[in-house]
Amino acid sequence: MLALRVSDGKYATERQDRPLCGRPPTENDMNPDIKDSTAIRQMFIDPHAHMISRTTDDYEAMAAAGIVALIEPAFWQGQPRTHVATYEDYLSAILGFERFRASQFGIRHYCTIGLNSKEANDESLAEAVMDILPRFAAKDGVVAIGEIGYDEQTELEDRYFRAQIELAKELELPVLVHTPHRDKKAGTTRSMDVCEEHGIDPRMVIVDHNNEETIDEVLERGYWAAFSVYPSTKMGKERMVRLMKSYGAERVIVNSACDWGISEPLAVAKTAELALSSGVPAEAVHLSCYANALAAYGQSGQISDSHWLTPMEIDQRESFAGNSILRGGREPVVEHHDGRRTPNEAA
Amino acid sequence: MxxxxxxxxxxxxxxxxxxxxxxxxxxxxxxxxxxxxxxxxxxxxxxxxxxxxxxxxxxxxxxxxxxxxxxxxxxxxxxxxxxxxxxxxxxxxxxxxxxxxxxxxxxxxxxxxxxxxxxxxxxxxxxxxxxxxxxxxDVSDLVGRGLRTHAQPVFESIAHYSPWPARELDQHRWNHLVLKAMFMDIALWPIQGFDDRRNADLARMALDFAAERYAAARALPLELFRCVAPFASLSEVIRYMPDVQADARGRWQDTVTTRALSLSLWDSTDRDLTEFIRAHSPHEAVIQSGELHWGALVAI
Structure with a gap:
């Protein structure tokens, strides 16, 4: 650490009563799992997490639980925006400051860009958003167009869903489809029909928020099937583990979809833990909680495991991880984890 | 014309x-x-x-x-x-x-x-x-936004390895650039023209910053004393100095911390402070030869 420690030493005799501070973390501060070189920490990706609505405590817990990367899909924020300008600032935030916030915890942050199905119903807003999307969708770290699709399956939703599939084709990006919460089964079928009408390869499409009723058709038609383990509404951990047992892990992706609602940022890690303790093979857990998301969104060319496995390849300007002593030596925020912070650290 | x-x-x-x-x-x-x-x-x-x-x-x-x-x-x-x-x-x-x-x-x-x-x-x-x-x-507003950022890389893209800030910023904005760099634990040495633009007001701000951090028992940036050196006395500086190991004759051990102290305070204009550094620093030869400089603080 490139910083002076104020201590009760030779040149600080006036302040001998001051406590020591700025102590660099030692081995003893570390989680025993990390310290023990024989224990390999499981790595996870949460490919659907609205971190803009979450706290730094969540980031800290996710990093401690093994989340190395996450994807933040553009969505609404619980209430409709009424101006395109607020939409622009939202897209800028998930591309910019949110990525930077994640990097402080050693988590790589990616996003998807799109006009969501709810706000697609405000035609004047939707037209203005469609006009600005091309400006955002090609930026570094954008791994898909999404989340797009249907909410109430209106004409306007349909129009902008189709227009954005065309944009994804133009920019050679995968598509993240949000399936409707109401009339889900028919809405999911219709979403895939529309994708096929526009000639996009099912392997370039991640169909999200699946459940027991939709999984068969989505997998059968060759799409990636994502599941949002979101307490009480979408999918629970126990149900997810039952699905993993019945269907295996091919093209199955687990995410948390954590957002401003009552949701669980550790859903991926907790589902993986439950799956392993329930006898799901480790390889299937690895696929559904890490590798499949990487393969699906990796088709954008913007997400690669080298970003976290060989951090030197990270664009160091965007990360605290690349900080060397010569560059200024900030203490990494995530350095030692026992799952709790002391009152001193919290202060 | x-x-x-x-x-x-x-x-x-x-x-x-x-x-x-x-x-x-x-x-x-x-x-x-x-x-x-x-x-x-x-x-x-x-x-x-x-x-x-x-x-x-x-x-x-x-x-x-x-x-x-x-x-x-x-x-x-x-x-x-x-x-x-x-x-x-x-x-x-x-x-x-x-x-x-x-x-x-x-x-x-x-x-x-x-x-x-x-x-x-x-x-x-x-x-x-x-x-x-x-x-x-007119880049004034643009630069103002960049200097207010919380994103370290954005701040560094203005402050580091560029002749622009020292050449173009007025003293108020310059001083705030330096102070914010220290506040964010960003290195000062890649800021071009730094030594020439030191000023009494910046020295006062740096000492106030040291006092605040000291009161909070928090670490000080190693380069803080650079801002202060041409303007402060030994008594103003010494209370914020770190604990460093010395030999029986009072010579500091060669560490990154003592290197930074030596470099920071070498061009002090205060007689007591100059004597103090000359008496304790083991780095005179490498500073005079140019071998020790901020870019090589750790490397040599």
């Missing part, structure tokens, strides 16, 4: 030559398809949608590597614009700066427009380009 006008015009012609040189380096670094893509994008810099997509897509065309600027090219850069260090730029920065310069030819507000939608990497590129924009482009 006034002499001010002449100076502005010659500075602008240097910037134009520098941008042309940058274009040559960029084209040499790009594959032929990408070079062709760039030249098309530059000719369409007046078309908003085309410019916006090109500016965003740059990273996908260039990858994430550095702009290659060898020793000879570094000398060329410095001869065109004193202090210009494009070897600290990425290839994507250079491409985006060329796009921004092309856009400025059609629209004097192009920087603000591009910055409005810029992600962190794009913001860094826009700020690194400050040395190359025409003098009549």
């Amino acid at each position: 006034s002499s001010t006008q002449r100076t502005t015009e010659s500075a602008d012609s240097a910037r134009i030559r520098a941008a042309a040189q940058l274009h040559k380096w960029v084209v040499a670094a790009l594959a032929s398809d990408e070079a062709q893509w760039l030249d098309e994008a530059l000719t369409k810099a007046d078309v908003r949608r085309s410019l916006d997509i090109a500016f965003s897509r740059t990273g996908r065309k260039t990858g994430t590597g550095r702009l290659t600027v060898d020793i000879a090219a570094q000398a060329t850069a410095a001869s065109l614009i004193a202090g210009w260090q494009p070897e600290h730029w990425d290839l994507s920065d250079a491409v985006r700066i060329l796009l921004a310069i092309a856009a400025l030819e059609h629209d004097p507000t192009a920087l603000d427009r591009l910055a409005r939608h810029a992600d962190i990497g794009e913001q860094c590129a826009l700020y690194r380009g400050l040395v190359l924009y025409p003098a009549d482009v």
Whole structure:
């Protein structure tokens, strides 16, 4: 650490009563799992997490639980925006400051860009958003167009869903489809029909928020099937583990979809833990909680495991991880984890 | 024609030559398809949608590597614009700066427009380009936003490896740049022209900052004493000094901390402080020889 420690030493005799501070973390501060070189920490990706609505405590817990990367899909924020300008600032935030916030915890942050199905119903807003999307969708770290699709399956939703599939084709990006919460089964079928009408390869499409009723058709038609383990509404951990047992892990992706609602940022890690303790093979857990998301969104060319496995390849300007002593030596925020912070650290 | 006008015009012609040189380096670094893509994008810099997509897509065309600027090219850069260090730029920065310069030819507000939608990497590129924009482009608000950022890389893209801040910022903004750098634990040594722009007000702010951190029992940035050295007395400095190991004769051990202390306080004008450093520092020889400097604090 490139910083002076104020201590009760030779040149600080006036302040001998001051406590020591700025102590660099030692081995003893570390989680025993990390310290023990024989224990390999499981790595996870949460490919659907609205971190803009979450706290730094969540980031800290996710990093401690093994989340190395996450994807933040553009969505609404619980209430409709009424101006395109607020939409622009939202897209800028998930591309910019949110990525930077994640990097402080050693988590790589990616996003998807799109006009969501709810706000697609405000035609004047939707037209203005469609006009600005091309400006955002090609930026570094954008791994898909999404989340797009249907909410109430209106004409306007349909129009902008189709227009954005065309944009994804133009920019050679995968598509993240949000399936409707109401009339889900028919809405999911219709979403895939529309994708096929526009000639996009099912392997370039991640169909999200699946459940027991939709999984068969989505997998059968060759799409990636994502599941949002979101307490009480979408999918629970126990149900997810039952699905993993019945269907295996091919093209199955687990995410948390954590957002401003009552949701669980550790859903991926907790589902993986439950799956392993329930006898799901480790390889299937690895696929559904890490590798499949990487393969699906990796088709954008913007997400690669080298970003976290060989951090030197990270664009160091965007990360605290690349900080060397010569560059200024900030203490990494995530350095030692026992799952709790002391009152001193919290202060 | 006034002499001010002449100076502005010659500075602008240097910037134009520098941008042309940058274009040559960029084209040499790009594959032929990408070079062709760039030249098309530059000719369409007046078309908003085309410019916006090109500016965003740059990273996908260039990858994430550095702009290659060898020793000879570094000398060329410095001869065109004193202090210009494009070897600290990425290839994507250079491409985006060329796009921004092309856009400025059609629209004097192009920087603000591009910055409005810029992600962190794009913001860094826009700020690194400050040395190359025409003098009549008003960048004051843009720089103000950049200096208020919480994103360390954005701040560094203005502050580090650039002659622009020392040359262009007034004292108030300069002092706040330095203070904010320390506040964010960002290194001072890559800030060009730092020593020449030290001033009594900055020294006072730095000592107040030290007092605050001391009261909070928090670590001080190692370079803090650089701000203070020409203005403070031994008694003002010593209470914030770190605990360092010394031999029986009072000579400090050679550590990164003592190196930083030696470098920071070597040019003090206070007699007691000068004597104090000469008595305790083991670094006189390496400082005099130039072997120890901020860029080599850890390396030697």
